[in-house]
Amino acid sequence: MAQPVIEARDLNLVFQTGDGPVQALKDVNLTIGQGDFVSFIGPSGCGKTTFLRCIAALEHPTSGVLKVNGMSPDEARRRRAYGYVFQAAGLYPWRTIAGNIRLPLEIMGFSRDEQEERVKNVLQLVDLDGFGKKFPWQLSGGMQQRASIARALAFDADILLMDEPFGALDEIVRDRLNEELLKLWARTGKTIGFVTHSIPEAVYLSTKIVVMSPRPGRISDVIESPLPRERPLEIRDSKEFIEIAHRVRDGLRAGHGDAM
Amino acid sequence: MRSILPVLTVIAAICGIWYLAAVRMNATWVYDQAAREGREVMLVDLVAETLTQERPVLPAPHQVVKGLWDGVAGQKITSKRSLVYHGWVTLSATLLGFAMGSVAGILLAVGIVYNRAMDLSVMPWAIASQTIPILAIAPMIIVVLNSLGVTGILPKAIISAYLSFFPVVVGMVKGLRSPDAMQLDLLRTYSATGAQTFGKLRLPSSMPYLFASLKVGVAASLVGTIVGELPTGAVAGLGSRLLSGSYYGQTVQIWAALFAAAAVAAGLVGLIGWIERATLKRMGMVR
Numbered sequence: 001m002a003q004p005v006i007e008a009r010d011l012n013l014v015f016q017t018g019d020g021p022v023q024a025l026k027d028v029n030l031t032i033g034q035g036d037f038v039s040f041i042g043p044s045g046c047g048k049t050t051f052l053r054c055i056a057a058l059e060h061p062t063s064g065v066l067k068v069n070g071m072s073p074d075e076a077r078r079r080r081a082y083g084y085v086f087q088a089a090g091l092y093p094w095r096t097i098a099g100n101i102r103l104p105l106e107i108m109g110f111s112r113d114e115q116e117e118r119v120k121n122v123l124q125l126v127d128l129d130g131f132g133k134k135f136p137w138q139l140s141g142g143m144q145q146r147a148s149i150a151r152a153l154a155f156d157a158d159i160l161l162m163d164e165p166f167g168a169l170d171e172i173v174r175d176r177l178n179e180e181l182l183k184l185w186a187r188t189g190k191t192i193g194f195v196t197h198s199i200p201e202a203v204y205l206s207t208k209i210v211v212m213s214p215r216p217g218r219i220s221d222v223i224e225s226p227l228p229r230e231r232p233l234e235i236r237d238s239k240e241f242i243e244i245a246h247r248v249r250d251g252l253r254a255g256h257g258d259a260m
Numbered sequence: 261m262r263s264i265l266p267v268l269t270v271i272a273a274i275c276g277i278w279y280l281a282a283v284r285m286n287a288t289w290v291y292d293q294a295a296r297e298g299r300e301v302m303l304v305d306l307v308a309e310t311l312t313q314e315r316p317v318l319p320a321p322h323q324v325v326k327g328l329w330d331g332v333a334g335q336k337i338t339s340k341r342s343l344v345y346h347g348w349v350t351l352s353a354t355l356l357g358f359a360m361g362s363v364a365g366i367l368l369a370v371g372i373v374y375n376r377a378m379d380l381s382v383m384p385w386a387i388a389s390q391t392i393p394i395l396a397i398a399p400m401i402i403v404v405l406n407s408l409g410v411t412g413i414l415p416k417a418i419i420s421a422y423l424s425f426f427p428v429v430v431g432m433v434k435g436l437r438s439p440d441a442m443q444l445d446l447l448r449t450y451s452a453t454g455a456q457t458f459g460k461l462r463l464p465s466s467m468p469y470l471f472a473s474l475k476v477g478v479a480a481s482l483v484g485t486i487v488g489e490l491p492t493g494a495v496a497g498l499g500s501r502l503l504s505g506s507y508y509g510q511t512v513q514i515w516a517a518l519f520a521a522a523a524v525a526a527g528l529v530g531l532i533g534w535i536e537r538a539t540l541k542r543m544g545m546v547r
Protein backbone atom coordinates (compact mmCIF):
# COMPACT_ATOMS: atom_id res chain seq x y z
CA MET A 1 0.00 0.00 0.00
CA ALA A 2 1.18 3.52 -0.81
CA GLN A 3 2.28 5.81 2.01
CA PRO A 4 -0.76 7.26 3.81
CA VAL A 5 -1.25 11.00 3.46
CA ILE A 6 -2.33 11.42 7.07
CA GLU A 7 -1.66 8.95 9.80
CA ALA A 8 -2.65 9.37 13.45
CA ARG A 9 -1.64 6.86 16.12
CA ASP A 10 -2.99 7.08 19.69
CA LEU A 11 -3.36 10.80 19.40
CA ASN A 12 -4.31 12.70 22.56
CA LEU A 13 -4.74 16.38 23.09
CA VAL A 14 -5.56 17.98 26.42
CA PHE A 15 -6.23 21.71 26.68
CA GLN A 16 -5.32 23.26 30.02
CA THR A 17 -8.11 25.72 30.71
CA GLY A 18 -9.16 27.87 33.64
CA ASP A 19 -11.72 25.24 34.61
CA GLY A 20 -9.18 22.43 34.51
CA PRO A 21 -8.03 20.14 31.70
CA VAL A 22 -10.28 19.46 28.69
CA GLN A 23 -9.58 16.31 26.75
CA ALA A 24 -10.31 17.44 23.20
CA LEU A 25 -8.95 14.28 21.53
CA LYS A 26 -8.63 10.83 23.09
CA ASP A 27 -6.79 7.89 21.52
CA VAL A 28 -7.49 8.92 17.96
CA ASN A 29 -6.33 6.44 15.33
CA LEU A 30 -6.93 7.21 11.69
CA THR A 31 -5.32 6.64 8.32
CA ILE A 32 -6.17 8.75 5.30
CA GLY A 33 -4.96 7.67 1.87
CA GLN A 34 -4.08 9.65 -1.23
CA GLY A 35 -7.19 11.07 -2.93
CA ASP A 36 -9.60 10.23 -0.11
CA PHE A 37 -12.46 12.56 0.68
CA VAL A 38 -12.84 12.26 4.44
CA SER A 39 -15.65 13.87 6.39
CA PHE A 40 -15.54 14.41 10.14
CA ILE A 41 -18.99 14.50 11.66
CA GLY A 42 -20.18 14.80 15.22
CA PRO A 43 -21.86 17.16 17.66
CA SER A 44 -20.04 20.37 18.45
CA GLY A 45 -17.25 20.05 20.97
CA CYS A 46 -16.23 16.56 19.84
CA GLY A 47 -12.83 17.69 18.58
CA LYS A 48 -13.36 17.90 14.80
CA THR A 49 -11.79 21.32 14.52
CA THR A 50 -9.03 20.38 16.94
CA PHE A 51 -8.09 17.33 14.88
CA LEU A 52 -8.00 19.34 11.66
CA ARG A 53 -5.88 21.99 13.38
CA CYS A 54 -3.46 19.29 14.55
CA ILE A 55 -2.99 18.17 10.95
CA ALA A 56 -2.35 21.82 10.04
CA ALA A 57 0.15 22.21 12.91
CA LEU A 58 -1.99 24.99 14.36
CA GLU A 59 -2.42 22.84 17.47
CA HIS A 60 0.04 20.29 18.87
CA PRO A 61 -1.02 16.92 20.28
CA THR A 62 -0.12 16.18 23.88
CA SER A 63 0.82 12.61 23.02
CA GLY A 64 0.74 10.15 20.15
CA VAL A 65 2.09 10.25 16.64
CA LEU A 66 0.77 12.33 13.75
CA LYS A 67 2.34 12.16 10.31
CA VAL A 68 1.40 14.20 7.27
CA ASN A 69 2.94 12.91 4.05
CA GLY A 70 5.27 10.93 6.32
CA MET A 71 6.52 14.11 8.00
CA SER A 72 5.70 15.97 11.17
CA PRO A 73 2.81 18.44 10.66
CA ASP A 74 5.19 21.39 11.09
CA GLU A 75 7.55 20.07 8.46
CA ALA A 76 4.61 19.32 6.14
CA ARG A 77 3.34 22.85 6.53
CA ARG A 78 6.70 24.29 5.57
CA ARG A 79 6.54 22.12 2.44
CA ARG A 80 3.10 23.61 1.64
CA ALA A 81 1.35 20.27 2.12
CA TYR A 82 -2.11 21.69 2.71
CA GLY A 83 -4.50 24.54 2.06
CA TYR A 84 -6.92 25.42 4.85
CA VAL A 85 -10.45 26.72 4.39
CA PHE A 86 -12.10 28.22 7.47
CA GLN A 87 -15.81 28.48 8.21
CA ALA A 88 -15.78 32.18 7.36
CA ALA A 89 -14.26 33.12 4.02
CA GLY A 90 -12.03 35.62 5.82
CA LEU A 91 -11.13 37.53 2.67
CA TYR A 92 -9.22 40.77 3.26
CA PRO A 93 -11.65 43.60 2.54
CA TRP A 94 -8.82 45.80 1.23
CA ARG A 95 -7.78 43.30 -1.43
CA THR A 96 -9.63 42.38 -4.59
CA ILE A 97 -10.62 38.76 -5.11
CA ALA A 98 -7.50 38.27 -7.24
CA GLY A 99 -5.46 40.08 -4.59
CA ASN A 100 -6.79 37.76 -1.91
CA ILE A 101 -5.90 34.68 -3.92
CA ARG A 102 -2.47 36.18 -4.53
CA LEU A 103 -1.85 36.53 -0.78
CA PRO A 104 -0.35 33.07 -0.15
CA LEU A 105 1.56 33.30 -3.42
CA GLU A 106 3.18 36.59 -2.38
CA ILE A 107 4.07 35.17 1.02
CA MET A 108 5.55 32.04 -0.53
CA GLY A 109 7.59 34.06 -3.00
CA PHE A 110 6.13 33.09 -6.36
CA SER A 111 7.18 35.30 -9.27
CA ARG A 112 4.83 37.95 -10.61
CA ASP A 113 4.03 36.06 -13.80
CA GLU A 114 3.49 32.82 -11.96
CA GLN A 115 1.14 34.60 -9.53
CA GLU A 116 -1.00 35.95 -12.37
CA GLU A 117 -1.06 32.58 -14.08
CA ARG A 118 -2.11 30.73 -10.94
CA VAL A 119 -4.75 33.26 -9.94
CA LYS A 120 -6.29 32.91 -13.39
CA ASN A 121 -6.28 29.13 -13.18
CA VAL A 122 -7.86 28.79 -9.77
CA LEU A 123 -10.46 31.43 -10.49
CA GLN A 124 -11.49 29.26 -13.41
CA LEU A 125 -11.43 26.16 -11.23
CA VAL A 126 -13.95 27.60 -8.75
CA ASP A 127 -16.01 29.19 -11.51
CA LEU A 128 -15.23 32.80 -10.65
CA ASP A 129 -13.82 33.90 -14.02
CA GLY A 130 -14.07 37.64 -14.41
CA PHE A 131 -14.54 38.35 -10.70
CA GLY A 132 -10.84 38.89 -9.98
CA LYS A 133 -11.10 42.68 -9.95
CA LYS A 134 -14.12 42.77 -7.63
CA PHE A 135 -13.84 43.46 -3.92
CA PRO A 136 -15.17 40.84 -1.46
CA TRP A 137 -18.20 42.89 -0.42
CA GLN A 138 -19.36 42.87 -4.05
CA LEU A 139 -19.75 39.06 -3.93
CA SER A 140 -22.40 36.86 -2.30
CA GLY A 141 -21.49 34.66 0.68
CA GLY A 142 -21.27 31.57 -1.50
CA MET A 143 -19.00 33.28 -4.00
CA GLN A 144 -16.77 34.55 -1.21
CA GLN A 145 -16.40 31.03 0.11
CA ARG A 146 -15.52 29.84 -3.40
CA ALA A 147 -12.85 32.54 -3.52
CA SER A 148 -11.46 31.32 -0.23
CA ILE A 149 -11.30 27.79 -1.65
CA ALA A 150 -9.46 29.19 -4.66
CA ARG A 151 -7.02 30.86 -2.27
CA ALA A 152 -6.37 27.51 -0.57
CA LEU A 153 -5.83 25.82 -3.95
CA ALA A 154 -3.56 28.48 -5.44
CA PHE A 155 -0.24 27.08 -4.27
CA ASP A 156 -0.88 23.47 -5.28
CA ALA A 157 -1.04 21.84 -1.88
CA ASP A 158 -2.28 18.31 -2.36
CA ILE A 159 -4.30 18.26 0.84
CA LEU A 160 -7.32 20.49 1.33
CA LEU A 161 -8.52 20.91 4.92
CA MET A 162 -12.00 22.43 5.26
CA ASP A 163 -13.65 23.28 8.58
CA GLU A 164 -17.41 23.61 8.04
CA PRO A 165 -16.75 25.69 4.94
CA PHE A 166 -20.43 25.89 3.96
CA GLY A 167 -21.85 25.98 7.48
CA ALA A 168 -22.94 29.61 7.22
CA LEU A 169 -24.61 29.27 3.83
CA ASP A 170 -28.20 28.44 3.00
CA GLU A 171 -29.12 24.97 1.85
CA ILE A 172 -29.59 25.76 -1.84
CA VAL A 173 -26.20 27.43 -2.19
CA ARG A 174 -24.71 24.66 -0.12
CA ASP A 175 -26.04 21.94 -2.45
CA ARG A 176 -24.51 23.71 -5.41
CA LEU A 177 -21.17 24.19 -3.75
CA ASN A 178 -21.13 20.54 -2.64
CA GLU A 179 -21.67 19.45 -6.22
CA GLU A 180 -18.92 21.77 -7.41
CA LEU A 181 -16.59 20.60 -4.68
CA LEU A 182 -17.01 17.01 -5.85
CA LYS A 183 -16.20 18.04 -9.41
CA LEU A 184 -13.17 19.95 -8.24
CA TRP A 185 -12.03 16.95 -6.23
CA ALA A 186 -12.46 14.65 -9.23
CA ARG A 187 -10.49 17.04 -11.45
CA THR A 188 -7.62 17.70 -9.07
CA GLY A 189 -7.31 14.39 -7.21
CA LYS A 190 -6.64 16.18 -3.93
CA THR A 191 -7.00 14.58 -0.54
CA ILE A 192 -9.75 16.40 1.34
CA GLY A 193 -10.50 16.58 5.06
CA PHE A 194 -13.94 18.08 5.55
CA VAL A 195 -15.66 18.95 8.83
CA THR A 196 -19.44 19.12 8.87
CA HIS A 197 -22.35 18.42 11.12
CA SER A 198 -24.76 17.66 8.34
CA ILE A 199 -25.30 13.94 7.80
CA PRO A 200 -26.47 14.24 4.15
CA GLU A 201 -23.51 16.47 3.34
CA ALA A 202 -21.07 13.98 4.85
CA VAL A 203 -22.60 11.00 3.07
CA TYR A 204 -22.92 12.80 -0.25
CA LEU A 205 -19.32 13.98 -0.35
CA SER A 206 -17.18 11.39 1.32
CA THR A 207 -15.32 8.22 0.51
CA LYS A 208 -14.73 7.85 4.24
CA ILE A 209 -16.88 9.18 7.07
CA VAL A 210 -15.35 9.60 10.50
CA VAL A 211 -18.03 9.75 13.20
CA MET A 212 -16.88 11.43 16.39
CA SER A 213 -18.34 11.84 19.85
CA PRO A 214 -17.65 14.31 22.63
CA ARG A 215 -16.32 14.38 26.21
CA PRO A 216 -13.70 13.21 25.60
CA GLY A 217 -13.47 13.79 21.85
CA ARG A 218 -12.93 10.46 20.13
CA ILE A 219 -13.70 8.50 16.97
CA SER A 220 -16.71 6.24 17.43
CA ASP A 221 -17.01 4.87 13.88
CA VAL A 222 -15.22 5.02 10.54
CA ILE A 223 -17.42 4.25 7.54
CA GLU A 224 -15.98 3.46 4.12
CA SER A 225 -18.57 4.64 1.62
CA PRO A 226 -19.59 2.15 -1.08
CA LEU A 227 -20.96 4.96 -3.25
CA PRO A 228 -19.26 5.49 -6.62
CA ARG A 229 -16.97 8.51 -7.03
CA GLU A 230 -19.28 9.94 -9.68
CA ARG A 231 -22.23 11.32 -7.68
CA PRO A 232 -25.18 13.21 -9.09
CA LEU A 233 -27.33 15.01 -6.49
CA GLU A 234 -30.09 12.42 -7.04
CA ILE A 235 -27.89 9.77 -5.45
CA ARG A 236 -29.21 11.08 -2.18
CA ASP A 237 -32.47 9.22 -2.80
CA SER A 238 -30.77 5.86 -3.41
CA LYS A 239 -30.98 2.91 -1.05
CA GLU A 240 -27.23 2.83 -0.38
CA PHE A 241 -27.18 6.49 0.50
CA ILE A 242 -29.98 6.10 3.02
CA GLU A 243 -28.30 3.04 4.55
CA ILE A 244 -25.05 4.92 5.10
CA ALA A 245 -26.92 7.86 6.52
CA HIS A 246 -28.57 5.45 8.99
CA ARG A 247 -25.25 4.05 10.04
CA VAL A 248 -23.87 7.55 10.61
CA ARG A 249 -26.90 8.44 12.70
CA ASP A 250 -26.51 5.24 14.72
CA GLY A 251 -22.84 6.06 15.29
CA LEU A 252 -23.71 9.56 16.48
CA ARG A 253 -26.37 8.19 18.82
CA ALA A 254 -24.09 5.50 20.26
CA GLY A 255 -21.36 8.10 20.87
CA HIS A 256 -23.81 10.23 22.73
CA GLY A 257 -24.87 7.50 25.15
CA ASP A 258 -28.66 7.38 25.00
CA ALA A 259 -29.16 11.07 25.51
CA MET A 260 -30.40 11.68 21.98
CA MET B 261 -29.25 71.23 0.27
CA ARG B 262 -31.74 69.78 2.72
CA SER B 263 -29.11 69.46 5.41
CA ILE B 264 -28.30 73.17 5.27
CA LEU B 265 -31.57 74.27 6.83
CA PRO B 266 -31.09 72.53 10.19
CA VAL B 267 -27.49 73.77 10.31
CA LEU B 268 -28.60 77.35 9.69
CA THR B 269 -31.33 76.99 12.32
CA VAL B 270 -28.81 75.89 14.92
CA ILE B 271 -26.44 78.71 14.03
CA ALA B 272 -29.28 81.26 14.21
CA ALA B 273 -30.32 79.92 17.61
CA ILE B 274 -26.76 80.11 18.94
CA CYS B 275 -26.39 83.70 17.66
CA GLY B 276 -29.71 84.65 19.27
CA ILE B 277 -28.68 83.28 22.65
CA TRP B 278 -25.27 84.88 22.24
CA TYR B 279 -26.75 88.33 21.59
CA LEU B 280 -29.04 88.02 24.61
CA ALA B 281 -26.11 86.95 26.77
CA ALA B 282 -24.00 89.84 25.44
CA VAL B 283 -26.71 92.38 26.36
CA ARG B 284 -27.12 90.84 29.79
CA MET B 285 -23.40 90.56 30.59
CA ASN B 286 -22.36 93.94 29.27
CA ALA B 287 -25.31 95.76 30.87
CA THR B 288 -23.60 96.37 34.22
CA TRP B 289 -21.03 98.64 32.60
CA VAL B 290 -23.72 100.58 30.73
CA TYR B 291 -25.76 101.12 33.90
CA ASP B 292 -22.65 102.22 35.86
CA GLN B 293 -21.75 104.62 33.10
CA ALA B 294 -25.29 106.04 32.99
CA ALA B 295 -25.45 106.41 36.77
CA ARG B 296 -22.21 108.38 36.71
CA GLU B 297 -23.63 110.68 34.05
CA GLY B 298 -26.95 110.80 35.87
CA ARG B 299 -29.10 109.68 32.95
CA GLU B 300 -31.77 107.04 32.44
CA VAL B 301 -31.12 104.02 30.23
CA MET B 302 -33.81 103.15 27.71
CA LEU B 303 -33.99 99.63 26.33
CA VAL B 304 -32.92 100.84 22.90
CA ASP B 305 -29.85 102.53 24.36
CA LEU B 306 -29.07 99.45 26.41
CA VAL B 307 -29.01 97.21 23.35
CA ALA B 308 -27.07 99.71 21.28
CA GLU B 309 -24.49 100.36 23.97
CA THR B 310 -23.98 96.78 25.10
CA LEU B 311 -23.27 95.58 21.58
CA THR B 312 -20.77 98.26 20.58
CA GLN B 313 -18.39 98.47 23.53
CA GLU B 314 -14.68 98.50 22.89
CA ARG B 315 -13.87 96.09 25.73
CA PRO B 316 -17.08 94.18 26.39
CA VAL B 317 -17.23 91.31 28.89
CA LEU B 318 -18.74 89.26 26.11
CA PRO B 319 -18.32 90.64 22.59
CA ALA B 320 -21.32 90.29 20.31
CA PRO B 321 -21.05 87.94 17.31
CA HIS B 322 -20.74 90.78 14.79
CA GLN B 323 -17.86 92.27 16.79
CA VAL B 324 -16.04 88.92 16.73
CA VAL B 325 -16.69 88.58 13.01
CA LYS B 326 -15.31 92.07 12.47
CA GLY B 327 -12.29 91.27 14.64
CA LEU B 328 -11.68 88.14 12.60
CA TRP B 329 -12.09 90.01 9.35
CA ASP B 330 -9.66 92.75 10.39
CA GLY B 331 -7.20 90.14 11.58
CA VAL B 332 -7.35 88.08 8.41
CA ALA B 333 -8.00 90.53 5.60
CA GLY B 334 -7.37 93.93 7.15
CA GLN B 335 -3.60 93.56 7.55
CA LYS B 336 -0.59 92.59 5.55
CA ILE B 337 -0.08 88.95 6.42
CA THR B 338 3.41 89.77 7.72
CA SER B 339 1.98 92.28 10.19
CA LYS B 340 2.20 91.52 13.92
CA ARG B 341 -1.55 92.11 14.07
CA SER B 342 -2.43 89.66 11.31
CA LEU B 343 -4.23 86.50 12.38
CA VAL B 344 -2.84 84.82 9.28
CA TYR B 345 0.69 85.50 10.55
CA HIS B 346 -0.07 84.26 14.07
CA GLY B 347 -2.11 81.38 12.71
CA TRP B 348 0.82 80.25 10.58
CA VAL B 349 3.20 80.40 13.55
CA THR B 350 0.85 78.16 15.51
CA LEU B 351 0.06 75.91 12.55
CA SER B 352 3.69 75.22 11.72
CA ALA B 353 4.50 74.23 15.31
CA THR B 354 1.33 72.13 15.39
CA LEU B 355 2.24 70.28 12.21
CA LEU B 356 5.76 69.57 13.44
CA GLY B 357 4.48 68.43 16.84
CA PHE B 358 1.73 66.34 15.28
CA ALA B 359 4.23 64.62 12.99
CA MET B 360 6.54 63.88 15.91
CA GLY B 361 3.66 62.71 18.11
CA SER B 362 2.17 60.49 15.42
CA VAL B 363 5.47 58.83 14.56
CA ALA B 364 6.23 58.30 18.25
CA GLY B 365 2.70 56.96 18.80
CA ILE B 366 2.92 54.52 15.92
CA LEU B 367 6.36 53.26 16.97
CA LEU B 368 5.23 52.83 20.57
CA ALA B 369 2.14 50.96 19.40
CA VAL B 370 4.24 48.57 17.30
CA GLY B 371 6.48 48.01 20.32
CA ILE B 372 3.52 47.37 22.58
CA VAL B 373 1.97 44.86 20.18
CA TYR B 374 5.20 42.97 19.50
CA ASN B 375 7.06 43.19 22.78
CA ARG B 376 5.59 41.77 25.95
CA ALA B 377 7.76 43.85 28.23
CA MET B 378 6.65 47.03 26.45
CA ASP B 379 3.06 45.85 26.52
CA LEU B 380 3.22 45.64 30.30
CA SER B 381 5.28 48.76 30.93
CA VAL B 382 4.51 51.46 28.36
CA MET B 383 0.74 51.81 28.62
CA PRO B 384 0.59 52.77 32.32
CA TRP B 385 3.22 55.46 31.70
CA ALA B 386 1.42 56.74 28.65
CA ILE B 387 -1.80 57.01 30.63
CA ALA B 388 0.00 58.65 33.55
CA SER B 389 1.55 61.17 31.18
CA GLN B 390 -1.90 62.30 30.13
CA THR B 391 -3.22 62.73 33.66
CA ILE B 392 -0.65 65.44 34.40
CA PRO B 393 -2.25 68.81 33.61
CA ILE B 394 -0.49 70.10 30.53
CA LEU B 395 -0.73 73.66 31.84
CA ALA B 396 1.40 72.64 34.80
CA ILE B 397 4.26 71.08 32.92
CA ALA B 398 4.31 73.17 29.77
CA PRO B 399 6.25 76.03 31.45
CA MET B 400 8.73 73.53 32.88
CA ILE B 401 9.34 71.92 29.50
CA ILE B 402 9.87 75.33 27.91
CA VAL B 403 12.19 76.55 30.66
CA VAL B 404 14.25 73.35 30.69
CA LEU B 405 14.57 73.31 26.91
CA ASN B 406 15.45 77.00 26.81
CA SER B 407 18.23 76.46 29.33
CA LEU B 408 19.52 73.70 27.06
CA GLY B 409 19.59 76.18 24.22
CA VAL B 410 16.52 74.75 22.45
CA THR B 411 14.33 77.65 21.47
CA GLY B 412 11.94 78.67 18.73
CA ILE B 413 9.44 76.26 17.27
CA LEU B 414 10.78 73.07 18.86
CA PRO B 415 9.69 73.47 22.52
CA LYS B 416 6.13 74.22 21.41
CA ALA B 417 6.18 71.30 19.02
CA ILE B 418 7.32 68.99 21.81
CA ILE B 419 4.37 69.98 23.99
CA SER B 420 2.13 69.51 21.00
CA ALA B 421 3.62 66.06 20.38
CA TYR B 422 3.19 65.23 24.06
CA LEU B 423 -0.56 65.66 23.73
CA SER B 424 -0.99 64.02 20.34
CA PHE B 425 1.00 60.79 20.74
CA PHE B 426 -1.46 59.33 23.22
CA PRO B 427 -4.59 58.95 21.06
CA VAL B 428 -2.36 57.59 18.30
CA VAL B 429 -0.86 54.93 20.60
CA VAL B 430 -4.26 53.87 21.86
CA GLY B 431 -5.88 53.73 18.42
CA MET B 432 -2.94 52.07 16.74
CA VAL B 433 -2.58 49.36 19.40
CA LYS B 434 -6.25 48.58 18.97
CA GLY B 435 -5.90 48.60 15.20
CA LEU B 436 -2.82 46.39 15.09
CA ARG B 437 -4.62 43.94 17.37
CA SER B 438 -7.85 44.02 15.39
CA PRO B 439 -7.22 40.96 13.15
CA ASP B 440 -9.04 38.00 14.67
CA ALA B 441 -7.59 34.59 15.52
CA MET B 442 -8.81 33.12 12.24
CA GLN B 443 -7.04 35.72 10.11
CA LEU B 444 -3.84 35.17 12.05
CA ASP B 445 -4.19 31.37 11.76
CA LEU B 446 -4.62 31.72 8.00
CA LEU B 447 -1.21 33.38 7.76
CA ARG B 448 0.28 30.70 10.00
CA THR B 449 -0.90 28.06 7.54
CA TYR B 450 1.27 29.85 4.95
CA SER B 451 4.21 29.88 7.40
CA ALA B 452 4.24 33.68 7.04
CA THR B 453 7.02 35.55 8.86
CA GLY B 454 6.34 38.17 11.51
CA ALA B 455 7.20 40.94 9.07
CA GLN B 456 4.76 39.54 6.49
CA THR B 457 2.01 39.28 9.09
CA PHE B 458 2.65 42.90 10.00
CA GLY B 459 2.80 44.25 6.46
CA LYS B 460 0.01 42.23 4.90
CA LEU B 461 -2.47 41.94 7.76
CA ARG B 462 -1.88 44.02 10.88
CA LEU B 463 -0.93 47.29 9.22
CA PRO B 464 -3.75 47.40 6.65
CA SER B 465 -6.27 46.33 9.31
CA SER B 466 -5.19 49.19 11.54
CA MET B 467 -5.80 51.96 8.98
CA PRO B 468 -9.37 52.90 10.00
CA TYR B 469 -8.28 53.01 13.66
CA LEU B 470 -5.20 55.05 12.80
CA PHE B 471 -7.18 57.73 10.99
CA ALA B 472 -9.76 57.98 13.75
CA SER B 473 -7.04 58.60 16.30
CA LEU B 474 -5.11 60.97 14.01
CA LYS B 475 -8.17 63.23 13.97
CA VAL B 476 -8.25 63.32 17.75
CA GLY B 477 -4.48 63.69 17.83
CA VAL B 478 -4.30 66.67 15.49
CA ALA B 479 -6.82 68.61 17.54
CA ALA B 480 -4.87 67.78 20.71
CA SER B 481 -1.72 68.91 18.92
CA LEU B 482 -3.18 72.34 18.29
CA VAL B 483 -4.23 72.69 21.92
CA GLY B 484 -0.70 71.68 22.94
CA THR B 485 0.88 74.32 20.72
CA ILE B 486 -1.38 77.07 22.00
CA VAL B 487 -0.72 76.06 25.60
CA GLY B 488 2.98 76.06 24.75
CA GLU B 489 2.66 79.64 23.53
CA LEU B 490 1.04 80.90 26.73
CA PRO B 491 3.69 80.66 29.45
CA THR B 492 6.65 82.02 27.55
CA GLY B 493 5.27 85.44 26.91
CA ALA B 494 5.56 84.34 23.34
CA VAL B 495 5.45 87.17 20.86
CA ALA B 496 3.82 85.22 18.09
CA GLY B 497 1.15 82.58 17.65
CA LEU B 498 -2.54 82.34 18.43
CA GLY B 499 -1.65 81.58 22.05
CA SER B 500 0.19 84.87 22.37
CA ARG B 501 -2.84 86.68 20.90
CA LEU B 502 -4.98 85.07 23.60
CA LEU B 503 -2.50 86.07 26.27
CA SER B 504 -1.97 89.68 25.18
CA GLY B 505 -5.71 90.04 24.67
CA SER B 506 -6.33 89.05 28.26
CA TYR B 507 -3.56 91.36 29.55
CA TYR B 508 -5.14 94.37 27.94
CA GLY B 509 -8.77 93.34 28.29
CA GLN B 510 -9.09 93.07 24.51
CA THR B 511 -11.90 90.56 24.58
CA VAL B 512 -12.65 90.93 20.88
CA GLN B 513 -9.06 89.97 20.14
CA ILE B 514 -9.35 86.90 22.41
CA TRP B 515 -12.52 85.73 20.75
CA ALA B 516 -11.14 86.35 17.28
CA ALA B 517 -8.05 84.29 18.16
CA LEU B 518 -10.25 81.53 19.60
CA PHE B 519 -12.29 81.37 16.42
CA ALA B 520 -9.15 81.41 14.32
CA ALA B 521 -7.84 78.45 16.36
CA ALA B 522 -11.14 76.63 15.92
CA ALA B 523 -10.97 77.23 12.17
CA VAL B 524 -7.42 75.88 12.01
CA ALA B 525 -8.51 72.80 14.00
CA ALA B 526 -11.51 72.22 11.75
CA GLY B 527 -9.27 72.58 8.69
CA LEU B 528 -6.75 70.07 10.03
CA VAL B 529 -9.40 67.52 11.02
CA GLY B 530 -11.08 68.02 7.64
CA LEU B 531 -7.78 67.50 5.84
CA ILE B 532 -7.16 64.22 7.66
CA GLY B 533 -10.73 63.16 6.95
CA TRP B 534 -10.08 63.79 3.28
CA ILE B 535 -6.84 61.78 3.31
CA GLU B 536 -8.69 59.04 5.18
CA ARG B 537 -11.42 58.81 2.57
CA ALA B 538 -8.91 58.81 -0.27
CA THR B 539 -6.77 56.11 1.37
CA LEU B 540 -9.62 53.83 2.38
CA LYS B 541 -11.16 54.25 -1.05
CA ARG B 542 -7.92 53.19 -2.69
CA MET B 543 -7.83 50.23 -0.33
CA GLY B 544 -11.35 49.30 -1.42
CA MET B 545 -12.67 49.70 2.10
CA VAL B 546 -15.23 52.37 1.24
CA ARG B 547 -18.26 51.17 -0.66
Ligand SMILES: Nc1ncnc2c1ncn2[C@@H]1O[C@H](COP(=O)(O)OP(=O)(O)O)[C@@H](O)[C@H]1O
Pocket residue numbers: 015016017022023024042043044045046047048049050051217
Ligand atom coordinates in the same frame (compact mmCIF):
# COMPACT_ATOMS: atom_id res chain seq x y z
N1 LIG C 1 -7.87 26.72 22.37
C1 LIG C 1 -8.63 25.99 23.20
N2 LIG C 1 -8.46 26.09 24.53
C2 LIG C 1 -9.22 25.36 25.37
N3 LIG C 1 -10.16 24.48 24.99
C3 LIG C 1 -10.39 24.33 23.68
C4 LIG C 1 -9.63 25.09 22.72
N4 LIG C 1 -10.05 24.75 21.48
C5 LIG C 1 -11.02 23.82 21.67
N5 LIG C 1 -11.23 23.57 22.99
C6 LIG C 1 -12.17 22.60 23.57
O1 LIG C 1 -11.91 21.35 22.97
C7 LIG C 1 -13.12 20.67 22.69
C8 LIG C 1 -13.20 20.34 21.21
O2 LIG C 1 -13.38 21.56 20.46
P1 LIG C 1 -13.47 21.60 18.90
O3 LIG C 1 -12.36 20.82 18.31
O4 LIG C 1 -13.55 23.00 18.51
O5 LIG C 1 -14.85 20.88 18.63
P2 LIG C 1 -15.73 20.83 17.31
O6 LIG C 1 -14.98 21.48 16.19
O7 LIG C 1 -15.99 19.39 17.06
O8 LIG C 1 -17.00 21.54 17.63
C9 LIG C 1 -14.25 21.56 23.16
O9 LIG C 1 -14.64 21.12 24.45
C10 LIG C 1 -13.61 22.91 23.23
O10 LIG C 1 -14.20 23.68 24.25
Ligand SMILES: [Mg+2]
Pocket residue numbers: 048049050
Ligand atom coordinates in the same frame (compact mmCIF):
# COMPACT_ATOMS: atom_id res chain seq x y z
MG1 LIG D 1 -15.52 23.24 15.07
